Amino acid sequence: MKRNQVIYDNQFDLHAINKYASLMTLGNGYLGQRGTFEEDYFEQTRGMYVAGIYNKASVNEPSDLVNMPDLLGMKIEIDGEIFSMMSGEIVSYQRSLNLETGELKRELTWKSNQGSRFQFVFQRFVAKDNLHLLASRMTVTSLDTNAALKIITGINAQQTNFGKQHVLEDKVRVIDEEVMLGVYKTTESGHTIALAVSCQCSASSDVSFAAKNRQLLTTIRHDLEIQTPFMVEKFATVFTSLDQGEAGQDPEAASIQELKVNAPYGYDALLEKSALKWQEFWKEKRVQITSANPFDQLAMDFAIYHIEIMTPGHDERFSIGAKGLTGEGYKGHVFWDTEIFLAPFHLFTNPEKAKKLLTYRYLHLQQAKEKAERNGYEGALFPWESAYSGEEETPEFAAINIRTGKRQKVASAIAEHHIVADIAYAVIQYYQTTLDEEFMKKEGLALLKETARFWISRAVEENGQLSIKNVIGPDEYTEHIDNNAYTNYMAYYNVEQALYFMEKLKDVDDVLQEKGRTFLNRLYLPKPNEQFILPQDDTFLSKPEIDLSKYKKNQGSQGILLDHSRAEVNEMQILKQADVVMLLYLFPELFSSDVTAKNLHYYEEHTIHDSSLSKAIHAIVAARCDESEAAYRFFQEACLIDLGPNPHSSDEGLHAASLGAIWLTAMFGFANLSLKDNRIKLNPKLPENWAELVIPVTLLGSRLEIKLTHEKIIVSKYLGPELLLEINGTEYYLTDKIEVTL
Secondary structure, eight states: OOGGGEEEEOSOOGGGHHHHHHHTOEEOSSEEEOOOOSSOOTTOOOOEEETTOEEOSSTTSOOEEOOOOBSSOEEEEETTEEOOTTSSEEEEEEEEEETTTTEEEEEEEEEOTTSOEEEEEEEEEEOSSOTTEEEEEEEEEESSSOEEEEEEEEEETTOOBTTBOOEEEEEEEEETTTEEEEEEEETTTOOEEEEEEEEEOOTTSEEEEEEETTEEEEEEEEEEOBTOOEEEEEEEEEEETTOOSGGGGOHHHHHHHHHHHHGGGOHHHHHHHHHHHHHHHHHHHOOEEEESSTHHHHHHHHHHHHHHHHOOTTOTTOOOOTTTTSOOGGGGOBOTHIIIIIHHHHHTTOHHHHHHHHHHHHHTHHHHHHHHHHTTOSSOOOOSSBOSSOSOOOOSEEEEOTTTOOEEEOOHHHHOTHHHHHHHHHHHHHHHHHOOHHHIIIIIHHHHHHHHHHHHHHOEEETTEEEOOSBOOSOTTSOSBSSOHHHHHHHHHHHHHHHHHHHHTTOOOHHHHHHHHHHHHHBOOOOOOTTSOOOSSSSGGGSOOOOOHHHHTTTTSOTHHHHSOHHHHHTSSOBSSOSHHHHHHHOTTSSOHHHHHHHHHHHHHTBOOOSTTHHHHHHHHHHHTTOHHHHHHHHHHHHHHHHSSOTTTTTTOOOHHHHHHHHHIIIIIISOEEEETTEEEEOOOOOTTEEEEEEEEEETTEEEEEEEESSEEEEEEEESSOEEEEETTEEEEESSEEEEEO
């Protein structure tokens, strides 16, 4: 792997300790392990998370994605001095996450306060070929003197979610003086978690065990000799009561058995097996960028790596949280981010994973129908924030305002209803890309019909037409407005496609079909004004404007809320993130190119980009408008949201949707791929400093590779039926390979 496809941390920096813990997360979709240091630092937030394991700290609080007992922490003493990079001297230091193999490695030389030098190498991985396995290794070499080494490690159940305790200790024991077993239960949701750990080291080491204060620990003592490496390998397995299949019946027995099967292989052999799976993954899914700036390839690899390790492709009962499995931000909840920003990567590379993400919504259709009924609507109103239960998990109140002492009510759950149409959009996109009739007949059609019922009941009579009132669009700085363009157009599409698929699949519901036709005939759809600007809502364009340059320079900080109240922001032309531009991205043929360009410019001028979702969407629309320089600038700024210099940008986890949008920009912006009526359309818009872009895709049952340069387009088919292509307006039939000179 080339050097630019490794994430490096070349200097220990306490300010960035949690950012790098997020960046260097390891995982496999079942579990995520933050890239924290083995030794403790007060500012450091340890974290291991298992998909689907949520718990409420108290009855009236939202669920948290549970921070599991820690398996990787170590207390290291040498000649009685505790090893810490905060004391002594760091002579050399480098930490690296190899995206190709999924291994995190730290190498450093440390000089103790006594003046002795020690070389440490810490390694770890979460197995890609085994959902339940993680392994670590520490190698220490004394460079100057013989020394007494003491290591304490094991299972630490003192972990909390920002101070909230979610698991109770059910059982701890040591089996055969080798395996440490901890069994825990979540306090409210009742999930069982079983963790088994073993350590392997020299036979000459002194090993003992103890349990105290929610910790099950082993102490290893060893006499270090000069220039003689000493190694400890640690293996752990994780099983829960949510696991399916035979192993899921008894997490305790499964964890012990899996550990006993795997630990004897040793660290290197287990890493090799895992790395082979990563090798297969990259061969099938890497987007290759030949750019004058190597950072572009690194950012793309980083995004794809994290999308993969945060997606629970093993189980349709789970979905992807806004921070994936990298941290506790947003309590691990699932938003519209999944359907609009993350699912497309899987849809166009591994459609089965995309189907499972949609099935998650189908499995919670009943909860969505119950929420709609509670709010006075028909059909299905999906929660703005979801967890395992499918119930609404959005907190009722935000943080306390330190100036007023009052809590502000969170309006998203009661007004940000576009998520209903976002889910429907993803269903339609899935079918158009896969032609999966079986899914559409059952899960897909049920989702489309119930979401359509919701919109029909949500609309109200106003001025002789139907309006959708009191909503929040994607721009969350403008609340409780009427006829949000994004919401209305998405609702129209939702109902239109529900009727289309009902007819296509011969599903007769006279009442729904009649109501649906009326809805489509009478729903108000905002149109561009004389200046070609599409009103974001009924009142947005009549609101006053202010100079936003100060806030644009500090994007992502929500600094405007320090100068203005939310009520004041709501009454000005200020956007948090793309709204109308988001609509233009999802429906590129909705308006003429002139209207699209004018709206892109107008709304970007009024957008602070305080949301990580915004920049990449502007990049896509700018690319389609042939504004190559702006598109590339937006793309790079999107890549810097997590990988940029801000030491606290990702403290509570990575921005999952932003990572998904990096891939979206390459696919739907720079490659400018679209699909309509079973026809694949390509009209590339490569950045000037990209010599080549290669994207693997799975479309309509075929596996393709699309290679783009400024001179040529080469589309190769490796598997599947003949396809119809349209390249820059010219039709081609693809049987195996097409090369078009531009």
